[in-house]
Structure formats: C-alpha cells, structure tokens
Amino acid sequence: MTRGAAARARSAAAVVARSVGGDPAERRRRRLLGAALTCCAAFLLAAVAVATFGLAGPECLRTPGGSTVCVDSGGGYTVTSPPGVSEPIDDFSFGGRLVPDTSGLAPYVGESGLRPGVVVAALLLVVPFAVFALQVVRLGSAARERRLAALRLQGATSADLRRIAAAEVRGTGLVAGVAGLPAYLGLWLLLGVLPPSGWRLLPTPAAALVVGWPVVAVLVVVAAVLAARRAADVGTVDALGLSRRRARPLSRSSATTTAVILGVLVLGLVLLFLAPNGAAAGVVVLVLPLVFVAAAVAAGPWIVVAVGRRHVRRGNPVAVLAGRRLIADPRTPGRVAGVLLAVGLAVGFAVSDVIGIFLSGRTDPYDLAFFGGGILTALAAIGLAAVVAALSLVVGASEQVLDARRPTAALVALGAEPATVVRVVRTQLRSVSVLPAVGGAVVGATLLGGWFAVAEGGGRAWVVPAALGAVVVAVLVAGGAAALGAAGAQRLLRRPLAEAMSVESLRTA
Amino acid sequence: MTPPSTPGDLPGTPPPDHLAATVPVPAGAVLEAHGVQHAYRRTVALRGVDLRVDAGEVVAVTGPSGCGKSTLLHAAAGLLVPQAGTVTLLGRDLARLTEDERALLRRREVGIVLQFGQLVPELTAVDNVALPLLLDGHPADGARRLALDWLERCGAEDVAATMPSDMSGGEAQRVAVARALVTGPSVVFADEPTGSLDTLAGRQVLGLLVAAVRERGASLVIVTHDNTVAARSDREVRLVDGTVASEAVLR
Amino acid sequence: MCIVIGMSTADVVLALLSRGPAHGYDLKRGHDTWFDQGRPLAFGQVYATLARLERDGLAAVAHTETGGGPERTVYEITPAGRARLAAWVAEPAEPAAPGADELIRKTVAALRLGLDPAGFVARQRAAHLRRMRALEQTPATDPTSRLVVEHAVAHLDADLRWLEVAAGYVSTDGAAAPVQLLHHVAAGDHSDDSPDDQSDDSPDDHSDDRSRA
Ligand SMILES: Nc1ncnc2c1ncn2[C@@H]1O[C@H](COP(=O)(O)OP(=O)(O)OP(=O)(O)O)[C@@H](O)[C@H]1O
Ligand SMILES: [Mg+2]
Numbered sequence: 001m002t003r004g005a006a007a008r009a010r011s012a013a014a015v016v017a018r019s020v021g022g023d024p025a026e027r028r029r030r031r032l033l034g035a036a037l038t039c040c041a042a043f044l045l046a047a048v049a050v051a052t053f054g055l056a057g058p059e060c061l062r063t064p065g066g067s068t069v070c071v072d073s074g075g076g077y078t079v080t081s082p083p084g085v086s087e088p089i090d091d092f093s094f095g096g097r098l099v100p101d102t103s104g105l106a107p108y109v110g111e112s113g114l115r116p117g118v119v120v121a122a123l124l125l126v127v128p129f130a131v132f133a134l135q136v137v138r139l140g141s142a143a144r145e146r147r148l149a150a151l152r153l154q155g156a157t158s159a160d161l162r163r164i165a166a167a168e169v170r171g172t173g174l175v176a177g178v179a180g181l182p183a184y185l186g187l188w189l190l191l192g193v194l195p196p197s198g199w200r201l202l203p204t205p206a207a208a209l210v211v212g213w214p215v216v217a218v219l220v221v222v223a224a225v226l227a228a229r230r231a232a233d234v235g236t237v238d239a240l241g242l243s244r245r246r247a248r249p250l251s252r253s254s255a256t257t258t259a260v261i262l263g264v265l266v267l268g269l270v271l272l273f274l275a276p277n278g279a280a281a282g283v284v285v286l287v288l289p290l291v292f293v294a295a296a297v298a299a300g301p302w303i304v305v306a307v308g309r310r311h312v313r314r315g316n317p318v319a320v321l322a323g324r325r326l327i328a329d330p331r332t333p334g335r336v337a338g339v340l341l342a343v344g345l346a347v348g349f350a351v352s353d354v355i356g357i358f359l360s361g362r363t364d365p366y367d368l369a370f371f372g373g374g375i376l377t378a379l380a381a382i383g384l385a386a387v388v389a390a391l392s393l394v395v396g397a398s399e400q401v402l403d404a405r406r407p408t409a410a411l412v413a414l415g416a417e418p419a420t421v422v423r424v425v426r427t428q429l430r431s432v433s434v435l436p437a438v439g440g441a442v443v444g445a446t447l448l449g450g451w452f453a454v455a456e457g458g459g460r461a462w463v464v465p466a467a468l469g470a471v472v473v474a475v476l477v478a479g480g481a482a483a484l485g486a487a488g489a490q491r492l493l494r495r496p497l498a499e500a501m502s503v504e505s506l507r508t509a
Numbered sequence: 510m511t512p513p514s515t516p517g518d519l520p521g522t523p524p525p526d527h528l529a530a531t532v533p534v535p536a537g538a539v540l541e542a543h544g545v546q547h548a549y550r551r552t553v554a555l556r557g558v559d560l561r562v563d564a565g566e567v568v569a570v571t572g573p574s575g576c577g578k579s580t581l582l583h584a585a586a587g588l589l590v591p592q593a594g595t596v597t598l599l600g601r602d603l604a605r606l607t608e609d610e611r612a613l614l615r616r617r618e619v620g621i622v623l624q625f626g627q628l629v630p631e632l633t634a635v636d637n638v639a640l641p642l643l644l645d646g647h648p649a650d651g652a653r654r655l656a657l658d659w660l661e662r663c664g665a666e667d668v669a670a671t672m673p674s675d676m677s678g679g680e681a682q683r684v685a686v687a688r689a690l691v692t693g694p695s696v697v698f699a700d701e702p703t704g705s706l707d708t709l710a711g712r713q714v715l716g717l718l719v720a721a722v723r724e725r726g727a728s729l730v731i732v733t734h735d736n737t738v739a740a741r742s743d744r745e746v747r748l749v750d751g752t753v754a755s756e757a758v759l760r
Numbered sequence: 761m762c763i764v765i766g767m768s769t770a771d772v773v774l775a776l777l778s779r780g781p782a783h784g785y786d787l788k789r790g791h792d793t794w795f796d797q798g799r800p801l802a803f804g805q806v807y808a809t810l811a812r813l814e815r816d817g818l819a820a821v822a823h824t825e826t827g828g829g830p831e832r833t834v835y836e837i838t839p840a841g842r843a844r845l846a847a848w849v850a851e852p853a854e855p856a857a858p859g860a861d862e863l864i865r866k867t868v869a870a871l872r873l874g875l876d877p878a879g880f881v882a883r884q885r886a887a888h889l890r891r892m893r894a895l896e897q898t899p900a901t902d903p904t905s906r907l908v909v910e911h912a913v914a915h916l917d918a919d920l921r922w923l924e925v926a927a928g929y930v931s932t933d934g935a936a937a938p939v940q941l942l943h944h945v946a947a948g949d950h951s952d953d954s955p956d957d958q959s960d961d962s963p964d965d966h967s968d969d970r971s972r973a
Contacts, residue, residue: 416644506623
C-alpha cells in the first residue's frame with residue numbers, strides 16, 4: 001500500500017469513528033471506556049507516587065550545631081562538621097528528617113521496606129479497571145460489531161478494521177490518560193488528605209508525577225489501541241457477523257498464554273518454598289501477587305468453560321441454557337471470574353490473618369493499629385475490585401441479553417415463563433461470581449491458615465480450629481459479597497431482560 | 510414413534526363464572542377472536558378483527574405489509590394482550606390468564622414458527638428441539654430422542670448436532686418446524702415461516718409444516734405474503750389496514 | 761383456464777411425431793399425457809392436423825397397419841419437419857400482449873364502471889386461490905406434467921399479484937387507474953407493492969422476487 005493510500009484509509013477510519021460517535025450506545029460505550037481508563041491511569045499514578053516517594057528526599061541538612069549532613073546513595077550519611085564541633089549524629093538526631101517526611105502516612109507507606117507492597121497493591125487495583133475497559137472495548141456494543149462486520153462485507157481489509165477500531169479508542173484513551181492526573185489528585189484528596197494522620201495512603205504530590213503523567217497517558221493509549229486492534233481482528237469480526245453471530249471458543253494461543261503464566265506462578269511458588277529467606281524471595285513475594293492475578297485472569301475463561309460444561313451435564317433446561325451461554329463466550333465472564341478468584345483469595349488471606357493476629361495474643365496497640373489498618377485498607381481495596389468486577393459483569397451480561405433479543409423473545413413465545421429466562425441469567429451470573437470468589441476464599445484461607453498451623457508447630461490447640469474457622473468466615477464473606485454483587489447485577493439487568501423478552505423483540509433482526 | 514402423551518391439566522383452569530362470562534366456544538373452534546383492537550404508540554394495527562379457526566383447519570392470514578397480520582398472530586398466540594376484544598384459545602380466555610399460565614398453554618398446546626432467528630444460538634439443533642420438552646420437565650434422554658425423531662421427520666437429521674449459526678436458512682426453518690411440533694400442539698401459529706427462504710426451500714418447509722399439522726389433525730394459522738402459501742390453506746383471511754377485508758373458503 | 765395457451769397444435773403434433781412413427785390415436789394419447797391438466801386433444805383435430813402436416817411436407821405416411829381391427833395410417837416426421845420443429849423450439853414464445861386476457865378485461869370494466877370493484881377483486885382472488893390449491897394438490901405423475909402445473913401456478917401467482925395492485929387502485933381513486941394497470945402488466949411488474957406502502961417494504965420481499973424471477 002502506498003503512503004497516500006494508507007493516509008486515505010486512515011482518514012476514512014477517522015471519519016467512520018467520528019460519525020458513529022453520535023450513536024447513543026456508542027457514546028455510552030465511550031464514556032464507560034473513558035471512566036475505566038481514567039481509573040487505570042489514576043491507580044498507575046498512585047503506584048508511581050508511592051514508588052518514587054522519598055527518592056527525591058532532602059540531600060543535605062544543616063544541624064543546629066552547624067554540621068552539614070548529606071545523605072549518600074548507599075542510604076548512609078556523611079557528616080561534615082566545622083572545626084571544633086563534634087556532634088553525635090544518629091538516626092534520631094534530626095527528628096527523622098533525614099528520611100522523607102512520613103508524618104501522617106500510614107506505616108506501610110511510610111516505611112520504605114513495606115512500600116513496595118503498597119505499590120503492588122496499587123498495580124493490582126489497576127487490574128479490575130483494565131478488565132472492565134477490555135470488556136467495553138471487546139464487546140462494546142453488538143451494534144458496533146455489526147458495523148465492523150458490515151464494513152468488512154463492503155470490502156474493508158482486516159488492516160482497515162484494525163485501524164478503524166484503533167481510531168475509535170485512541171481519542172478516548174488520550175483523554176482518559178490526561179485525565180489520570182486530576183483523577184489522581186482527587187484520589188489523593190480522598191486518601192492522602194482526608195484520613196486522619198497515620199492513616200494516609202498517598203504522599204503529597206511530588207515532581208515524579210509530572211514525569212509519570214505523560215508516560216502513564218501514553219501507556220493507557222497504547223494499551224487501549226492494542227486491545228481494540230485485537231478485538232477487531234479477523235477472527236473476531238468476520239463479514240458474516242452481520243447476519244449470524246457465532247460462538248467464539250477459546251483459542252490455542254490463549255491456552256498457551258494461560259499455561260505460560262501458570263508456569264511462572266508455579267515457578268515463583270517453588271522458589272519461595274525452596275528459599276523462603278533468600279535474596280530473591282523478597283522480589284518473588286512482591287511479584288507473586290501480580291503473577292497470580294494475571295494467571296487468574298488468564299485462566300478465568302477456562303474455568304468458566306469448565307463450569308459451563310458441568311451445568312450442561314446437569315440436564316435441566318435452565319442449567320443447560322446457562323451453561324451453553326457461558327461456553328459460547330467465556331472470555332469476558334472469564335476475566336471477571338479471574339478477578340473475583342483473586343478477590344476471594346485476598347479475602348481468604350485477610351480473614352485468616354485477622355483471626356491469626358487476634359488469636360496469637362498480640363496486644364501491642366501499635367501492632368494492632370498496624371495490622372488492623374493494613375487489613376482494613378486491603379479489604380477496602382478488595383471491595384473496590386469486587387464492585388468493579390460486578391460492573392464488568394453487568395456490562396457483559398446486558399450485552400449478551402440484548403444481543404440475543406430475538407431468540408430470547410422466541411423462547412418466551414415457545415412457552416418459557418419469564419421467570420425461567422431470569423433464572424438462566426441468574427445462574428450465569430452466579431457461576432462466574434460466587435463460585436470463583438468462594439473457591440478463592442477457600443484456597444486463600446486454607447493456604448494461610450495452613451501456613452500458620454505449620455509455623456506455630458501445631459503446638460497450640462486452637463490453631464487447627466482457628467484455621468477451619470477462618471475458611472468458613474472467608475467463604476461466608478467472599479461468597480456473600482459475590483452473591484450480593486450478582487444480585488445487584490441482576491437488578492441492573494432487569495430492564496434489558498424485560499426488553500428482550502417482550503414481543504417487540506420478535507420484530508428485531 | 511408416538512408424540513408425548515397429552516400434557517396434564519393446566520393450572521388455573523377457568524372457574525365456572527369465568528366460563529359463563531365469555532362467549533360460549535362453538536364446538537370445534539380452536540381459536541375465537543372477537544373485536545380485537547390493538548394500537549402501538551401512534552399506529553393502530555388492528556381495528557376490530559374477528560377470527561375463528563376450527564379444529565384441523567389451516568387458515569392463511571394475508572394482506573399487504575403493515576396491515577396487522579403479525580399483531581393478530583401475536584394476540585392469538587397470547588404473546589400480547591390486545592387493548593380491546595377477546596381471544597379464546599383452546600377454550601381459555603387469554604386475557605384472564607396470567608403471563609405464566611399463557612406461557613404454559615403455549616408450551617403444551619401451541620407451536621410457533623417465525624420467519625427466522627428463533628433458535629437459541631447457543632444450542633445445537635437437537636437441543637433446540639428438545640427445549641420445550643425439557644422446559645416442561647420431561648427427562649432429558651427421552652426429550653432428545655423425541656427431538657431427533659422430529660428432526661428426522663422434518664428432514665433435518667443431518668444438522669442435528671449443528672449450531673444455528675452454521676445452518677442454512679432452510680435447515681434452520683426445518684429445525685424450527687420440528688421444535689414447534691415436538692410437543693404435539695393442537696394449534697400451530699406461523700408468521701411468514703418461508704419468508705426468508707427461496708421458492709423451493711420455502712415450498713419444502715411449508716409442505717412439511719402443513720403435512721405434519723394435517724396428519725395430527727391440529728390447526729394451523731399461517732401469516733404469509735406468498736399466494737402459493739395461502740393456496741395451501743383451507744381458508745384465506747385477508748387483512749387490509751387492520752380489518753378483515755375478505756375471507757375465502759378454498760376447500 | 762386453458763393451460764396450453766399460444767401453443768399451436770401442429771407444432772405439438774410434430775414434436776410428438778419426432779419420437780418415432782405413430783398413428784393418430786398414439787399422438788392423441790401422447791398429447792394428453794404431456795398436458796394432463798389441459799384440454800384433451802380431439803380426434804378430429806389430430807387428423808386434420810396430420811393432413812395439414814402431410815400437405816406441407818413436414819410429415820409423411822410411413823405405412824398402413826391392417827392387423828385385426830380397422831386400418832390405421834402410421835405417420836412419420838420428415839427432415840423438413842425436423843427442421844421446422846427445431847426452429848419452433850429455438851424461437852422464444854411471444855409474451856402475452858396486454859389486454860389480451862379475460863381477467864384484465866373484467867378488472868378494467870369493473871374499475872371503469874365502478875361495479876363493486878373491491879368485491880370483484882376479492883371474488884377473483886378466491887377463484888384464483890382455489891384453482892391454485894386444486895393444482896397444488898394434483899399428484900405429480902411425471903416430471904414434465906408437474907412442470908406444466910408449475911407454469912399454471914406461476915401464472916396464477918402473477919395474476920394474484922397483479923390483482924393486489926388492482927386492489928390498491930380500488931382503495932385509492934380509480935379514475936385514471938386502468939391505463940396504468942395495463943402498464944403494470946406490460947412491464948411484467950408483478951410486485952405486490954401498492955403505491956402507498958412502498959416504504960414499508962421489507963428487504964426479504966426483494967429476495968423473494970428475485971428468486972421468483
Ligand atoms: N412495536 C411497535 N411499535 C410501533 N408500531 C408498531 C410496532 N409493531 C408494529 N407496529 C405497527 O403496527 C402496524 C402493524 O404491524 P404488523 O407487524 O402487525 O404488520 P404485518 O401485517 O405483520 O406487516 P408485515 O407483513 O410487514 O410483517 C404497522 O403499521 C407497524 O408499523
Ligand atoms: Mg409481520
């Protein structure tokens with residue numbers, strides 16, 4: 001293709017992208033995408049802010065006695081005193097001012113050793129938003145998919161389609177990336193200013209943010225464009241998508257990706273097990289949660305397929321329909337299931353931890369504040385992730401419901417009670433929410449509980465019952481929250497479902 | 510092969526006073542519609558239509574596009590409750606049934622075939638056909654066997670394991686006919702069942718539908734644009750602009 | 761309604777003869793098998809036709825059979841006859857001229873004179889549908905007789921579509937209508953759109969038309 005032709009195709013792509021902007025469904029899609037990407041950018045910036053906190057700390061200080069103390073790269077300091085002055089210099093001489101000002105920050109943010117954990121947590125919080133964004137990009141609206149199929153039918157090449165898809169999200173991605181900073185500042189007001197001293201999670205904005213901002217913005221745009229291009233791939237949108245929508249089974253490449261990530265996860269776990277105190281262990285501990293979430297998100301679709309198959313085997317029509325629907329498009333619900341699996345696991349850890357702390361008889365108020373605060377914060381983050389995952393679920397499910405309007409109406413015409421159709425959707429939602437959340441909680445609570453049991457040597461009688469109790473509580477918390485989320489999603493789906501079941505839907509294409 | 514035994518009594522059998530309140534159903538009438546009126550937001554679709562279908566009768570409803578054929582069919586099948594008029598289907602006043610009772614009635618006594626796109630996209634042909642039986646609580650094995658039987662009768666056994674997205678229009682319609690007939694309905698409603706097919710495929714599907722309905726002694730109400738389809742019926746009811754313009758007995 | 765419209769008997773007899781030598785009774789039977797829905801061929805017509813063919817040199821007497829019963833003359837086709845037959849089949853049939861049909865004459869009269877045109881259209885529609893139904897129900901004895909039925913059905917269908925157009929003229933004002941109605945026929949426009957609902961036309965109508973064309 002000559003340069004001129006490429007430019008023409010690109011401008012045609014821009015025209016298509018702009019002209020569909022007037023479609024209300026498309027506008028809603030862009031707003032959702034923008035919001036999700038903005039949140040991604042904000043949490044990325046939070047990670048940047050926490051990670052770079054203290055790196056640009058004060059280099060030299062003058063002491064009351066006239067000495068100059070400079071921090072050197074190794075973390076120590078050198079003291080230059082005027083002749084005749086000899087001051088005893090230690091960590092506490094300057095009220096801690098040699099290290100950055102951590103007054104007011106929560107201990108796990110303030111203490112440099114714990115800070116990477118917080119960075120990882122911020123990165124983990126990007127995942128649910130990214131899944132949500134991916135969901136919006138991928139399915140978008142059935143109308144969008146049909147539009148791409150129609151373009152393909154008219155002779156657009158797959159490169160054209162990718163270009164159009166990219167053009168559709170580029171602007172949104174850029175706006176979201178730029179809006180990331182204001183959003184972060186809002187987050188900072190919420191988490192770094194409003195909370196009482198000692199509970200603040202985000203440091204005062206520093207120069208690093210100015211550097212991080214454009215980098216994050218570019219990252220967001222690139223990720224969105226790449227996702228959109230993939231979603232517009234020939235395999236996903238064929239010309240026939242116009243008239244017949246096919247099931248999109250999982251591909252071999254996604255199996256490979258899942259296997260690789262799972263392999264890395266196992267490798268990390270083995271490393272940790274073999275050398276729990278080695279130098280690498282610290283890094284592994286930090287990276288492991290990220291790998292785990294990646295593995296869960298990658299494996300989610302496969303889990304959903306497995307659950308779907310089990311439903312189908314159960315044979316009753318509601319289960320069969322729900323199962324078939326899960327199998328027909330396992331990707332989006334699968335990713336949500338992955339996030340919820342991770343959420344469940346985190347709940348399991350947290351609950352186990354809390355029970356462990358309280359039963360271990362630690363009564364030091366500092367300890368309690370430290371662990372309690374950390375766990376509360378973690379639970380809030382987990383809750384946020386769960387809510388975002390539930391919203392992804394709503395977007396995906398309403399998509400599927402509206403897409404299947406005509407067959408759904410035909411099903412009702414055939415004599416299915418509306419309640420039956422509702423039960424199908426409920427089964428679908430629960431299978432990808434309650435099931436993985438409970439599974440994660442069981443695994444998490446058992447792992448940590450088992451760890452405690454081993455660490456305590458089983459010497460104390462309460463260890464095993466406490467571990468079992470932790471499992472039960474974790475299951476109740478995670479399962480309950482997921483069921484609540486599924487119920488909420490179901491509520492939000494009531495209207496699209498009613499619309500799909502109405503006779504008018506028999507008139508749609 | 511025998512069709513499944515007649516389904517049990519429907520719950521909500523009309524009480525005596527309810528029976529007295531409606532027009533007595535003439536013996537042999539499967540469907541009695543009186544003065545049916547229905548309007549969508551701005552458009553008046555039906556302006557007082559009477560329609561009677563006897564047991565074993567094949568009735569064609571024809572008329573120009575937009576004259577209200579589909580609306581009449583939907584009202585007759587209990588998919589919508591018209592704003593005025595009564596519809597008595599198999600002796601039951603549809604307006605007096607709850608939505609679930611109407612669903613149950615359709616499931617057990619009524620078959621429905623639409624123009625296209627009525628199969629559940631996630632189910633194979635045989636599962637689609639078995640679905641009404643499964644919904645009615647029949648055991649899965651028996652339902653699938655019966656479904657296969659009907660697919661065979663409808664000449665669609667080759668696509669039994671195929672997904673709707675991979676079927677031709679004619680195959681999908683054959684499957685839809687099998688699904689409409691698998692429960693052994695007393696009346697079948699079809700809205701342009703051959704409208705999306707070419708002449709030959711359309712004729713085959715129609716022949717299948719009419720033959721199967723006649724064999725069972727069931728009734729068929731078929732909405733169509735196609736004169737050759739109308740010519741297969743016993744009686745043509747022609748709608749124009751929401752009213753019955755003419756009726757012709759063809760038998 | 762006669763099915764073998766515009767088909768000259770001489771050409772058909774020639775066609776039947778081309779299968780091999782035959783006598784008059786064979787030819788009549790052959791004709792009635794080919795066109796089993798049509799009017800049977802009269803014996804008198806067979807012999808008159810054979811005489812004409814012989815005169816024109818298209819058929820000739822092969823021999824005379826005298827076995828048992830009455831004497832029977834067996835005819836055969838001549839090379840000139842074969843040429844004529846080939847030319848006849850090669851030449852497309854003349855499409856019907858507008859106004860040539862009783863149906864059109866009656867419709868135009870009913871519309872022009874305002875003699876219950878709606879009732880006329882409805883009755884005519886019923887008559888056509890009944891005929892169509894009867895034709896559809898005749899068992900197919902052999903492939904070409906089924907074809908002949910198909911032709912009749914297609915014609916009836918075309919008439920019915922045209923009647924729908926006529927019904928549209930009944931419901932609008934009918935003053936200048938009949939002339940345009942004839943245009944519909946002349947242009948072979950059997951679309952079932954009445955002039956005022958073309959916007960409602962669904963796409964599948966078109967595919968339907970195409971498959972019929
Ligand atoms: N959901 C709706 N909202 C508004 N108007 C509607 C709706 N459904 C149907 N109509 C109108 O009601 C009238 C009758 O529609 P209906 O579908 O019953 O006609 P039809 O005879 O089946 O037409 P066709 O042959 O094209 O299928 C039409 O004018 C149509 O535009
Ligand atoms: Mg219709």
